[in-house]
Amino acid sequence: MAATLAATDDALMSTPSSPSRRDFLATTSRFAAASALVGPAFAGVHVGGRERIRVALVGCGGRGGGAATNALAVPGEHVEIVAAADVFAGKPAAVVEALQEQFGARVDVPKDRQFVGFDAYRVAMDCLRPGDVVVLTTPPAFRWVHFAYAIEKGLNVFMEKPVSVDGPSSKRMLALNEKAKAKGLKVGVGLMSRHNHGMQELKRRVDDGELGEILVMRGYRMHGPAAFFRSLKKPDGISEVMYQIQRFHSFLWASGGNFSDFNIHIIDHLCWMKGAFPKWAQGVGGRHYREGKEGLYVDQNFDSYGVEYTFDDGTKLFFDGRCIEGCDTNYASYAHGTKGVAVVSANGDCGLPSRIYRGQRMDPANMQWESNVPKPDQDPYQNEWNVLIAAIREDRPHNEVDAGVMTSLVTAMGRAAAHTGQEITLQQMLDGGQEFAPGVDTLTMDGPAPVLAGPDGRYPTPMPGQKGLREY
Numbered sequence: 001m002a003a004t005l006a007a008t009d010d011a012l013m014s015t016p017s018s019p020s021r022r023d024f025l026a027t028t029s030r031f032a033a034a035s036a037l038v039g040p041a042f043a044g045v046h047v048g049g050r051e052r053i054r055v056a057l058v059g060c061g062g063r064g065g066g067a068a069t070n071a072l073a074v075p076g077e078h079v080e081i082v083a084a085a086d087v088f089a090g091k092p093a094a095v096v097e098a099l100q101e102q103f104g105a106r107v108d109v110p111k112d113r114q115f116v117g118f119d120a121y122r123v124a125m126d127c128l129r130p131g132d133v134v135v136l137t138t139p140p141a142f143r144w145v146h147f148a149y150a151i152e153k154g155l156n157v158f159m160e161k162p163v164s165v166d167g168p169s170s171k172r173m174l175a176l177n178e179k180a181k182a183k184g185l186k187v188g189v190g191l192m193s194r195h196n197h198g199m200q201e202l203k204r205r206v207d208d209g210e211l212g213e214i215l216v217m218r219g220y221r222m223h224g225p226a227a228f229f230r231s232l233k234k235p236d237g238i239s240e241v242m243y244q245i246q247r248f249h250s251f252l253w254a255s256g257g258n259f260s261d262f263n264i265h266i267i268d269h270l271c272w273m274k275g276a277f278p279k280w281a282q283g284v285g286g287r288h289y290r291e292g293k294e295g296l297y298v299d300q301n302f303d304s305y306g307v308e309y310t311f312d313d314g315t316k317l318f319f320d321g322r323c324i325e326g327c328d329t330n331y332a333s334y335a336h337g338t339k340g341v342a343v344v345s346a347n348g349d350c351g352l353p354s355r356i357y358r359g360q361r362m363d364p365a366n367m368q369w370e371s372n373v374p375k376p377d378q379d380p381y382q383n384e385w386n387v388l389i390a391a392i393r394e395d396r397p398h399n400e401v402d403a404g405v406m407t408s409l410v411t412a413m414g415r416a417a418a419h420t421g422q423e424i425t426l427q428q429m430l431d432g433g434q435e436f437a438p439g440v441d442t443l444t445m446d447g448p449a450p451v452l453a454g455p456d457g458r459y460p461t462p463m464p465g466q467k468g469l470r471e472y
Ligand SMILES: NC(=O)c1ccc[n+]([C@@H]2O[C@H](COP(=O)([O-])OP(=O)(O)OC[C@H]3O[C@@H](n4cnc5c(N)ncnc54)[C@H](O)[C@@H]3O)[C@@H](O)[C@H]2O)c1
Pocket: 058, 059, 060, 061, 062, 063, 064, 085, 086, 087, 088, 091, 117, 118, 120, 121, 137, 138, 139, 140, 142, 160, 161, 162, 190, 191, 192, 245, 246, 261, 349
């Protein structure tokens, strides 16, 4: 594993290339071969003389619907959604209906290709041919389980971030990805900053030395409570495990908590700008408010974090995260070099425009460069799909998993440092990190849940200084 860490910085920090706007009318021989391997019956394989790419959706929530929309909107392409899987009844039908309204017959998912349950991902992927695409947009705890089956089936993959939540699941993903690479599978990871064309231009300028040497980077995600950041006691009418999956940001095993789920994009693009991953972290954090108007919050999250990451050359990355209403909102990122300072994300996870200023003051008079991205290229969620589908059509190498795992692990390292109150190294995370949900591939709807509430309904929270290197 040490070799993997050593190999990371150069290999994983290149700028992803945009697809050429070439005419895709010629069917690749790989696809022609794949069409002979059709599983379940479908009407006509070719449309307009060109192979359709079939897509199955695993995880039919907000991002699943968004990713499917991006897949269907790749310019000049013919993509179809043919199967949908989720653990909650009603979710596949809801996403299929919404997509059909926009894309009509290209969303060809009749009731008998809408699957529900913990094994639903398998039957959904069984509807695809090798070379088709599966979209993995469940909470990240299930990523390695679903990725393993996709590899077995020879499928190309789009998977959302984070791709792992702890050391052991990161190690497993890196090992699985060796198999994916050996099979030549194309795998996109939803760290979409890397497909933001303004940031790509900034990265080229940073690499060309316009900032000088980067010494310090700063990232902030501070806003009110969002998504399932906090949770009340489990109500009646839903099993323990399903409650935790439904509100996955509240549970460390399911998502890495709000620290991993919310902050990963900014940590990712700052590491990309630096061209390296940090080697250790220290951090602080706590939970100021455990009760609100709604009642007692029983989830596992802290509501504020401050993490200091250190790179091998001593460079620092400072990250502040906060989910408290009534405080200032600050959601942006910066890189300070010996010649100037860059606004990496102006607003949000990867908001345009990026900028470079001479010196360290961000005065308009000092602005040296500002990104200017044409409208059709401004959506990084669409760009990442355009690149993935082009790589599939052209049979070009495209695999973002190793970088996605490293970013997920670096994010988890900062979280673990804050949760334990200990300095944590990347190697420690990989080699000795706590595994949050060892049996995640065997969960059942009414079976035991990976974490249990105490008699007062509260789930175990991190207690810095009290539990060694365990986060709870
Ligand atoms: N790149 C981004 O900007 C971005 C934005 C939002 C979400 N995400 C990521 O996308 C993922 C999903 O987030 P979301 O906001 O769509 O959540 P969501 O709750 O809206 O959707 C997740 C869906 O997965 C289903 N699911 C859970 N476990 C499953 C399993 N084992 N098998 C099949 N289905 C299962 C849930 O029932 C739910 O319908 C997360 O990893 C999140 O971090 C990324």
